[in-house]
Amino acid sequence: MDSLLEILENRVQRPAATVPVLMPVALDQTYDYLVPDGIEVAPGHFVLVPFGAQSRIGIVWDMPRGDAAPVDPKKLKPLTSRLDAPPLPAISLRFAEWVARYTLAPLGMVARRVMGAEPAFEPPKRRVGVRVVEGAPAPSRLSPARARALEIAADGLIRSKSELAQLSGCSTGVIDGLVAAGALVDVAIPPQPFARPRPDASVSSFTDDQARAVESLRGAVEADAYSVTLLDGVTGSGKTEVYFEAAAAALANGRQVLIMLPEIALTSQFLDRFHRRFGVRPVEWHSALTATERGRIWTGVARGEVRCVVGARSALFLPYPELGLIVVDEEHDPGFKQDDRVHYQARDMSVVRGNLGAFPVILASATPSIESHVNALTARYRAVSLPGRFSGVALPEVQAINMKVEPPDPGKWLSPRLVSAMAETLAAGQQSLLFLNRRGYAPLTLCRSCGHRFECPQCTAWLVEHRFKKRLNCHHCGFSLALPEKCPSCAAPGALVACGPGVERVAEEVSERFPEARVALLSSDLIPSLVEMRHMIRAIEGGEVDIIIGTQIVAKGHNFPGLALVGVVDGDLGLAHGADPRAAERTFQLLHQVTGRAGRTSFVGRGFVQTHLPEHPVMQAIVAGDREAFLNHEVRTRQKGMLPPYGRLAAIVVSARDKALAERTARMVLQHAPRSETISVLGPAEAPISIVRGRHRWRLLVKAPRESDLQAYLRAWAADIPKLKGDIRITLDIDPYSFL
Numbered sequence: 001m002d003s004l005l006e007i008l009e010n011r012v013q014r015p016a017a018t019v020p021v022l023m024p025v026a027l028d029q030t031y032d033y034l035v036p037d038g039i040e041v042a043p044g045h046f047v048l049v050p051f052g053a054q055s056r057i058g059i060v061w062d063m064p065r066g067d068a069a070p071v072d073p074k075k076l077k078p079l080t081s082r083l084d085a086p087p088l089p090a091i092s093l094r095f096a097e098w099v100a101r102y103t104l105a106p107l108g109m110v111a112r113r114v115m116g117a118e119p120a121f122e123p124p125k126r127r128v129g130v131r132v133v134e135g136a137p138a139p140s141r142l143s144p145a146r147a148r149a150l151e152i153a154a155d156g157l158i159r160s161k162s163e164l165a166q167l168s169g170c171s172t173g174v175i176d177g178l179v180a181a182g183a184l185v186d187v188a189i190p191p192q193p194f195a196r197p198r199p200d201a202s203v204s205s206f207t208d209d210q211a212r213a214v215e216s217l218r219g220a221v222e223a224d225a226y227s228v229t230l231l232d233g234v235t236g237s238g239k240t241e242v243y244f245e246a247a248a249a250a251l252a253n254g255r256q257v258l259i260m261l262p263e264i265a266l267t268s269q270f271l272d273r274f275h276r277r278f279g280v281r282p283v284e285w286h287s288a289l290t291a292t293e294r295g296r297i298w299t300g301v302a303r304g305e306v307r308c309v310v311g312a313r314s315a316l317f318l319p320y321p322e323l324g325l326i327v328v329d330e331e332h333d334p335g336f337k338q339d340d341r342v343h344y345q346a347r348d349m350s351v352v353r354g355n356l357g358a359f360p361v362i363l364a365s366a367t368p369s370i371e372s373h374v375n376a377l378t379a380r381y382r383a384v385s386l387p388g389r390f391s392g393v394a395l396p397e398v399q400a401i402n403m404k405v406e407p408p409d410p411g412k413w414l415s416p417r418l419v420s421a422m423a424e425t426l427a428a429g430q431q432s433l434l435f436l437n438r439r440g441y442a443p444l445t446l447c448r449s450c451g452h453r454f455e456c457p458q459c460t461a462w463l464v465e466h467r468f469k470k471r472l473n474c475h476h477c478g479f480s481l482a483l484p485e486k487c488p489s490c491a492a493p494g495a496l497v498a499c500g501p502g503v504e505r506v507a508e509e510v511s512e513r514f515p516e517a518r519v520a521l522l523s524s525d526l527i528p529s530l531v532e533m534r535h536m537i538r539a540i541e542g543g544e545v546d547i548i549i550g551t552q553i554v555a556k557g558h559n560f561p562g563l564a565l566v567g568v569v570d571g572d573l574g575l576a577h578g579a580d581p582r583a584a585e586r587t588f589q590l591l592h593q594v595t596g597r598a599g600r601t602s603f604v605g606r607g608f609v610q611t612h613l614p615e616h617p618v619m620q621a622i623v624a625g626d627r628e629a630f631l632n633h634e635v636r637t638r639q640k641g642m643l644p645p646y647g648r649l650a651a652i653v654v655s656a657r658d659k660a661l662a663e664r665t666a667r668m669v670l671q672h673a674p675r676s677e678t679i680s681v682l683g684p685a686e687a688p689i690s691i692v693r694g695r696h697r698w699r700l701l702v703k704a705p706r707e708s709d710l711q712a713y714l715r716a717w718a719a720d721i722p723k724l725k726g727d728i729r730i731t732l733d734i735d736p737y738s739f740l
Helices: 004-013 090-103 107-114 144-153 161-168 172-180 208-222 239-252 268-278 291-302 313-317 346-357 370-377 416-427 503-513 530-541 583-595 617-624 627-641 659-671 710-720
Strands: 018-022 030-034 046-051 054-060 128-132 184-188 227-233 256-260 283-285 308-311 323-329 337-340 342-345 360-365 382-386 397-402 431-435 444-447 464-466 471-473 480-482 496-499 519-522 547-550 563-568 606-611 647-656 680-692 695-705 729-734
Touching: 018 107, 030 046, 090 107, 090 313, 090 342, 090 346, 090 729, 107 313, 107 342, 128 144, 128 161, 128 172, 144 161, 144 172, 144 184, 161 172, 172 184, 208 227, 208 239, 208 360, 208 382, 227 239, 227 346, 227 370, 239 256, 239 268, 239 323, 239 360, 256 313, 256 346, 268 308, 268 530, 283 291, 308 313, 313 346, 323 346, 342 346, 342 729, 346 360, 370 627, 397 416, 397 617, 416 431, 416 563, 416 606, 503 519, 503 547, 519 530, 563 583, 583 606, 583 617, 583 627, 606 617, 617 627, 647 659, 647 680, 647 710, 659 680, 659 695, 695 710, 710 729
Parallel strands: 227 360, 227 382, 256 308, 256 323, 283 308, 323 360, 397 606, 431 547, 431 563, 519 547, 563 606
Antiparallel strands: 018 030, 018 054, 046 054, 128 184, 337 342, 444 496, 464 471, 471 480, 647 695, 647 729, 680 695
16 A cells, blocks of 8 residues: 555646636637646536636636647646536537637637526526415415415415415415415425427428428438528518428437527517427527526526527527527528627528538528528529418519609608508508608707707717607617707707608608507517517507508518508618618618518508619619519629629728727728738728717728638738727628628
8 A cells, every 4th residue: 555655745746637718708718727636627617717806707628729828837726616507519619619710709709609698607596486285274364365375376386476476466475474374385496397399299281382392401401411501482481381390300300409580589470380380489599588597598408408499699609419400580681690799690600500510501581692692593502492472372562652753741751652552451451561760750850940960979870869758869879868848059949850750750640641540660669578579569460450660670570461561661761871782682681571571361462662763773673573683683793893792801990089099090900901912901981980989980891802811811910910009999890791
């Protein structure tokens, strides 16, 4: 037997184990920590470590990252503990690294996306409820409220005190009194298991086109290999029911499924359809969830208990151990682009995730993005088409109203032809929808006495009047002030006038013209909660509304059976951004989607687009119903300009609170750009919105051929820029969608 001295010597001589730990901060490197005896860790585990003067949660990585100088082992700190949270699967580590390399974001910031639920890393909170005590004598003082509570609790179920009080119509104090009297007892509420979707819960019937699409998508799932399929179907063609069958096949094969939607918080209809097909509601992932719900779902996904997630773009970073299918619905929607901290396009990163995991990805849309359209044309993606509506009803007839020839009445915003069509629709007992992608009452308020205009003090933007709330708001930084009674410049009373229409102003005109109509106004400014929004949408579905007025949220996937007429109040609004190479594409997609809401079930709908540019290719394609003509025109334009997908773009935004400093820094950054025969740098130029939140902004745009290594060029550029001091920020956006 070894002596005690020999044992101690062996312990001293044996090198201590170390592990690289990635911290969720804006750094692109790992830090080595000692692993104390008695703690076992592996890549993907979450650990608590000393980090500076704090204790922070980090992720054990499987290889060191970054080029930091080696640290003397004697100076290394031990990790504090391993957290009782499910570890990340290895593929989550690889995906995070891929996103960081592509977007040039620090890996630590991508890790923050992965760790998107703080309660998942905290000790589970014990939830306490109450249950009836069988055989207990009735309390000596049995009030009507106590009697109701005991009657409800007699079923023996465990309920929280608040739930039982609500069901009984009493306060929680009454429940506490029953506990004190011995009629109820405190018990732990067991965690609710996640309901599992049943692939065979129902059987759907399909048209011939749908059946062929279902067969193709099922084949992609059964192949159990990477592929991308563009499901291209007109509005109302039944794309959702078709890709549900692919999801059913993946679930039946024991795989997890992710369905991404651009506006998950608004899609009550989708959740109902999912329930009818799979027998349960899906697990949702979006910003309206509470922190506790996010933690529970994150843990359920990591443990494989959640089999299907329907979520917004951030759902892509959940720790799926068995992901076997991703569906990106409305894949063209700009809402899939993240423009904060880590700038990524969730549609494209879904394709990457499918490639890394060797499983199929489905992109669905009635108006595919130019990138996806070209990929399908060149056979990089498979293509599946649904050319007709499931109901058999034809697509709506769309007419352009030339506002130069048919202007509205003075002080009004709806042309006589559109008003007449709305009156006919109302008389027929059908619904109308007016679309204007501009929130509030008016985009500009000025004084007709002195000309003063209300501008945001922090941004280069006018304050938008929200008359219902009696506020002037900035939609860029959130600045807000009460609507004044007098001009702050000349003090003239009653001289303030609203210029231009927002949805609130259109609603005011509609109420004047059709006082008997039931009107619903759908705007994120006016409906604060998810519950209220879904209630409103269900009311519209049920025919409780005659005229709907809304912003772009009304164009996203809703099916209103009674909707016969769609009027676009300002069809040119999206075309105003001349410097945006995607302006025409986005305008066409939005107009096509919103007019496609009309007449989806049993009658042919109508659409009217008010425009000052009836000759524009977008307007001509919308009116003619010729999507291919627009796509061909846009593809030729992109090819000629070497724009995506035929070229690559990166935006660099330099900002500072001092305008001169921002400009000097932007010009200095340009001077350090590497010379290249193929890659060009445009700018710097002051951004169209030159001030946001008090910061002056200068933009540079990098253009490169598709085959170039744009990331390597940008890394070399960044390495040559001197270390910046003071109040300077540089933001890099690969594949930008915003050019403001």
